[in-house]
Amino acid sequence: MTSSILPLVESEGRLIGRRWFALWVDFIFLMGGALATELIPHKEAALWLRVVLYLSYFPLMEGLLGQTVGKRLAGIMVVTVEGHKPGIIRAIARTFARLVETNPFLAGGLPAGIVVLLNPRGQRLGDFMAGTYVVRSLGLKEYQAAMARGEPWGQRETPKPSARPETALEDLVNGWDPHAPTRTIEGFMGEGQCVLCGQMAPRARLLYQSSTKLYAHPACCDRLA
Ligand SMILES: [Zn+2]
Numbered sequence: 001m002t003s004s005i006l007p008l009v010e011s012e013g014r015l016i017g018r019r020w021f022a023l024w025v026d027f028i029f030l031m032g033g034a035l036a037t038e039l040i041p042h043k044e045a046a047l048w049l050r051v052v053l054y055l056s057y058f059p060l061m062e063g064l065l066g067q068t069v070g071k072r073l074a075g076i077m078v079v080t081v082e083g084h085k086p087g088i089i090r091a092i093a094r095t096f097a098r099l100v101e102t103n104p105f106l107a108g109g110l111p112a113g114i115v116v117l118l119n120p121r122g123q124r125l126g127d128f129m130a131g132t133y134v135v136r137s138l139g140l141k142e143y144q145a146a147m148a149r150g151e152p153w154g155q156r157e158t159p160k161p162s163a164r165p166e167t168a169l170e171d172l173v174n175g176w177d178p179h180a181p182t183r184t185i186e187g188f189m190g191e192g193q194c195v196l197c198g199q200m201a202p203r204a205r206l207l208y209q210s211s212t213k214l215y216a217h218p219a220c221c222d223r224l225a
Helices: 006-012 016-037 043-065 069-074 087-101 110-118 125-130 137-148 218-224
Strands: 076-080 132-136 183-193 200-209 212-216
Touching (some): 006 132, 006 137, 016 069, 016 076, 016 110, 069 076, 076 087, 076 137, 087 110, 087 125, 132 137, 183 212, 212 218
Antiparallel strands (some): 076 132, 200 212
């Protein structure tokens, strides 16, 4: 059975911080690898090793494992819409776009970051080209476990609001939420439009809902109670 991970993708958010962190870890890792090849006495061999390292690092790591060193440390991975590892071909497509999108010698991760911000599923151009998504590794595990148990995703995060009681008053006016917690300031009076009947109240009782100041006739308040 293949199931879409889009509900997971949408609940994960864009993961910009983790992706940015992973990008720089991978950049430093590749720079370290390049420096290590300097130790090889045969200069031509060292050059070819660097070329192979640069060309194969992202396609192999992301294609076969879904993760580079940076993504592993950041706790994120690249997957297809079914939640599978992307494979070499998709990973090559992501890498190709990366030359423009996340090149540390051009604008760093800025182009990728902008595209990621512009779409709710957090894909950069390379993800669009490859049909891939970036999710938290842990999130993917939890999602797949929930699917295996036949549970709907995201219910824990958004519990259904409990049924609100019907209000006894039919003549409530704007600015008043009959179901919101209300604080009555006893003893303080003001002048304003009564939120319960809509008429001007020269001696209105002061009510607060959150930080919104409201006025009501004392008699209207008594009717409400
Ligand atoms: Zn009133």
